[in-house]
Amino acid sequence: MIPQVGELYQLPETHLEAPMRLSQMPFKTLRETPAGVDFPGYAFLLRGRFLEERPGRGRWWLPWGAEVLRRLEDLARQGLVALGGVEVLPRGERAWSAPWQGLAALAAAEIRSYRQLPTLLFTLAAGGQDLPAPRRGLFGGPPAFGAWAFAALRTAEGRDRFLAGLREEWERLLTRLGLHGRWVEAAGGMANGGGAAWLLAWAHPAGEREVVECQACGYAAERAAAVPGWPEAPDEPLEPVQPVATPGATTIADLAAFLHLPPSRTLKAVFYTVEGRVLCLVLRGDRTVDEAKVARLLGGQVPRPSAEEELAQVGAVAGYASPVGLRGVTVWADPSAMRARNLVAGANREGFHLLHVNPGRDFQPDRVVDFARVEEGDPCPHCGEALRLVQAAELARVEALERVGSPYLDEEGKEAQWAAGAGHLNLEAILGAMAEQHHDAEGLCWPAEVAPADVYLLTLGGPGAEEAEGVADDLYRWLREEGWRAIYDDRPERAGVKFKDADLLGVPVRVTVARRGLEAGGVEVKARWEGDTRLVPRDGLGGYLAEVLRGKPNT
Ligand SMILES: [Zn+2]
Incomplete structure (x- = not known):
């Protein structure tokens, strides 16, 4: 029978409580780790049904995961408000795909006068299509839910000070969650803003x-942002260039083997075509080109390897190529090549190389710049x-946006340009890091302030079960009235199943209502990070929870 609309409004009380009653929860925990999952924290998130992630179904944060994210969101919001931030909420596809750009446009449209500076806008949203890395578990790749911040300040110095403050705030937040991250210089990318960038790196395989x-x-x-400190060139006399027959030695490995030299004594030339012109990158033979570095040097363009005809036009011979004697090319040399002497390089002639080639003497690089992979x-x-x-x-990521900024009028009515910076705090990645950091063999162990609930309340079956259920129902109501977030395991399951799920979900306090405890005058409590249970009188539970949930140390 199809219920009438009016009947749907008259839900029984248990339905209103449904989200935290396990008997009403549609998502059941999994006994087995899904195939292909290598990391224990991620496996527990999937088994505990914090997260649904299967081909064709997309990614869903299920109730426990959504609750942890909401707690993280609150912490992120508090931090940004403390820095003077104003929260906005984007609408529409375009704004959601790259929230910082929407915030920048919003600021540019609004700021006219020095009185509006500094301005910090932030939003809590999914986005991050600009992050190119493929996703591994919960790390990297779009679309990550998190905090996006955009700041406009009067000067670049002010902007840099603000970004330093933002880095400090987010590092403090991580420490509070028991995670030890560190800011490192980043290769840019989120905003492609052309300025200095840092990422908050949390070391994990x-x-x-x-x-x-x-x-x-x-x-x-x-x-891709690291530049090695090459030692000075060896104090070696420059020998005269000398052709040598090297039939069939078209790779660095073949060449080194043929001449009985280490690859570091050879010169590698790699050719790309950029806007119709051939770019010859030269580096020491044992190094490889870091294409991310090259793309950054080209202002974000991904370089295309030159075709054989393009090489022929500039006089280069594939397999025997070097910058020596080429015409109409741009040559960039990596410091690894500049700080080497008497290298073997291609002769641009089939079957021949040149001994004792020296950069600066035998070819002139147009630019000496770091592009080798570290x-x-x-x-x-x-x-x-x-x-x-x-x-x-x-x-997390923080960037100075050198290419972003708009005019405003200063105190004297003169036009000036404000400076911009942006940041992204990836709350999904933080949740993933916490799962990897805070678990044991049985399941997750959330820090109390971001746990999916404060209390995991359960009853045991067997003799006296009915009385225990009555007490547990009352206790559940009382917990909610007192403002504690409780998951109530009221399923008709064996004790072992309930205890296992309590450990898997990682709720900080487990409260067991059973006949034995009631006869002894209380309920059994166990902190997730302790081995033993304790009997706490019913009227002492509030005090116990306050003490344990506030006193939980982060590991
Ligand atoms: Zn050092």
């Missing part, structure tokens, strides 16, 4: 970013010690 760090002096940067063990730019490569997740 699931992370989508590569970060290099120096353990001796603390230098750290995203791999490798593990490369020298630190500050202290020369070996750099280490680590995987890290990007939890």
Whole structure:
């Protein structure tokens, strides 16, 4: 029978409570980890049904995950309001795909006078289509839900001070959540604003970013933003150039083997065509081109490898190419090539190379600029010690936007240009990092202030179950009246199943109402991060919760 509309309004009381009563919860926990999931925190999120993520169904945050995100959202909002931020909410596809751009347009349309500066606009929204990395678990890739901030300040110095404050605020937030991240110099990208950029890196093998760090002096940067500190060129006399027959040696590896030389004694030339002109990149033979660095040097254009006809036009011979003797090309040299001597380079003649080629003597680079991929063990730019490569997740990003800004009138009525900066706090990635950081073998262990609930209340079956259920129903009502967020496990399941789910969900306090405890005058309580249960009298529960939920240390 189809119910009448009027009947739908008269829902029984239990339906109004449904979200936190497990008997009413449509999403059931999973016993097994879904196939292909490598990281325990992510596996617990899927098993605990915080998150639904299957091909064809998209990604959904289910009730527990949505609650954790709401808690994180509140913390992010508090922090931005404390910095003087004003919250707005975007509408429509365009604004949602890249919220910072919408905020920039909003600020530019509004700010006319020095009296409106500084202005900090922020929004809590999904977006991030500008982030190019593929997603691994919860890290990287669009569309991530989070906080987006845009600031307009009178001067670039003011903007830089503000961005430093924003970095501090977000690092403090992470520390509060028990996560240890660090800001590193980033290769830009979110806003492509052409200014300095930093990302908040949280080291973890699931992370989508590569970060290099120096353990001796603390230098750290995203791999595509790192510049190694090459030692000075060796004190070696420059030998005269000499052709050498190298039949069939068309790769660096073949060439090095043929001449019994290490690849670092060869010169590599890589050709791209940019706006119809051939760009020859030269670097030491053992290095590879970092295309992200090249794209940044080209103002965001992705370079296209030159075709064979294009090479022929400038006089380059594939497999035997070098910048020596080319015409009509632009040559960029990496410092790795400039700080080497007497290299083997292509002769631009089939079957021949040149011995003792020296950059600056045998060809003139139009520009010396860093574009080689940084490798593990490369020298630190500050202290020369070996750099280490680590995987890290990007939890936040802050950028100076040199290309953004609009005119305003200063105190004297003269036109000036304001400076802009932007930031993104990726709350979904932070949730993922917390799951990896805060768990044990049984499940998640959320810090109290962002947990999906304060209390996991459950009853046990068997003799006396009816009385226990009555007490638990009362207790559930009381908890809600007192403002505690409770999940009530009122399912007709075995004790083992309920305890397992309580551990899996990671709610900070478990309260068990059972005959044995009631006979002893109370309810059994257990903190998620402790092994033992305790008996707490019914009227002492409020005090216990206040103490435990406020006192939970972050690990
Ligand atoms: Zn160093």
